[in-house]
Each structure stands twice: as structure tokens, then as C-alpha cells.
Amino acid sequence: MDQTAALGRITAPTLVVAGAHDPVVPPAQAVELQQRLPCASLVVLSSAAHLANVEQPERFSAAVLDHLAGAPAARGEQARRDVLGDAHVEQAAAQRTSFTAPFQDLITRYAWGEIWTRAGLQRSTRSAITIAMLVALGRFDELAMHLRGAMRNGLSAEEIAEVLLQTAVYCGVPAANRAFAVAQRTFDEVNDG
Numbered sequence: 150m151d152q153t154a155a156l157g158r159i160t161a162p163t164l165v166v167a168g169a170h171d172p173v174v175p176p177a178q179a180v181e182l183q184q185r186l187p188c189a190s191l192v193v194l195s196s197a198a199h200l201a202n203v204e205q206p207e208r209f210s211a212a213v214l215d216h217l218a219g220a221p222a223a224r225g226e227q228a229r230r231d232v233l234g235d236a237h238v239e240q241a242a243a244q245r246t247s248f249t250a251p252f253q254d255l256i257t258r259y260a261w262g263e264i265w266t267r268a269g270l271q272r273s274t275r276s277a278i279t280i281a282m283l284v285a286l287g288r289f290d291e292l293a294m295h296l297r298g299a300m301r302n303g304l305s306a307e308e309i310a311e312v313l314l315q316t317a318v319y320c321g322v323p324a325a326n327r328a329f330a331v332a333q334r335t336f337d338e339v340n341d342g
Contacts (some may be wrong), residue, residue, distance in 0.1 A: 162223065163189040164216035166209060172261035175254060176247035183250075184242060186294050192223045193251050221237045222254070223261025232272065232298040233266065272302040277312045282335075285314040296335045306336055 162222050167179030174307045176193050183191040192212040197204040215222060230238050245253050265275060276299035299309055309332060317325035 153182075153185070156182075159186055161188070162216070164212065164331075165189055165191045166212055167191065167193045168201040168204065169193050170198045171201070173199045178252065180250050182247055184245070190216065190226065190254070190257070191245075191250050191256060193247070221234050221258045221262025221266070223262075224266045225257040225260070228265040229257060231259045231263040232261075232276070232301055233294060234297070234301065237294065237297075243273060263327045273299070273304050273308075276302045276304055277308070280309065280312050280328075281316050281320075284313065284324050285320040285329055287324060289331055293335045296332055297339065300339065306332075312335055 163183075165179050165183045165186070167174065167176045173178075179193065185187045194201045194205045194208050194212075197209075203210040226238070241253065265272065270278075275296065277313055279295050280292065280299060283289070283295060296309060300306075300326060304312075311327075313325055313328050313332060316328060
């Protein structure tokens, strides 16, 4: 029973639930379905096959309740778009596979939906902390992405430079030196584009 022709008529936020071992609708098809729907999230339940609601009732119910309550996946999706931009999120979604889908879902729900949406800190402060932690851990591949996010969250180049100067003292001059180089390239890209 192929209903894919009707997908264009679905405009409501949609939850796609798949069993990791489903032989009827494999996770790759669930990923494709999620990508074809305009506002859909995906949950792949491990240790479940075609009857995920029976095989993993607690996890299935939690996913459905989260979806209906709009939390945390919907909050996370919006926060991720606000901080990183629509283009970044759409590119990440286009690269999603059945293998990476559970990790992408975890990031969206946990990092973006639970942490970045908490009221205790302003997003600009969260950005400053994230930049400092990425420098401290030597995670320079992600630094440019979060520098762009920091600018979207209202941090100026001068404020970012202050964060990086702080990292020179506590993370070491070589780490801060590399971070300044990444930041300069990022600023140049943003200003040219």
C-alpha cells in the first residue's frame, strides 16, 4: 500500500517512528519519508522491528508524547535553526542516513531541545561558553560553525575576541592562536558572503 503520492498534502508537524530492525519499512525508508515531509522528525527505536509500539512500548509512547507536546524535538529543531541557520540545518538533514539518524535526533532533542532552550542563560552566553569549550577541547572543526552561531546570537567580533583571549590564559596560547585563525577565516567568509 504505497501512499507516498499523498505526502505533499501533509503539512502538520509529523513524527516518523521506525524500528531499527524493521524488515517491512527499513530505517532507510523512514529517513526518506522524514526528509520528504516539510516538518517531520524521526525516531528510530533500537531493539524494535515492525511493531515498535509493542516491542518498545515505553520508548514509543515517550516519543509520541514528546511529539504531541512539542518537546523537546520541536524546541530543539527551532533552536538549532535560530543559532546555526536554516541552511546548516537543511544541509545536515540532507546528509542524514539511517545510520546517523539516531545521533542527529539525539543532538536535536538533547543538546538543542533540552540545553540550548533553557531559560537560565541567554543564548549569547551559551555561545561564549561553547566557543571556550571547543577551544579547550581542541574541537576546531566545529568552532567555525559555533562562531557563526555566536554572531547570530548577538555576539560581536570584539566580544568573541575577548572570549578567545580568555582561552589563551586557561587553554593555552597554541589553542587560542588556532582559534583566532579559525575566527578570522569565519569572519572573512561571513563578511564576503
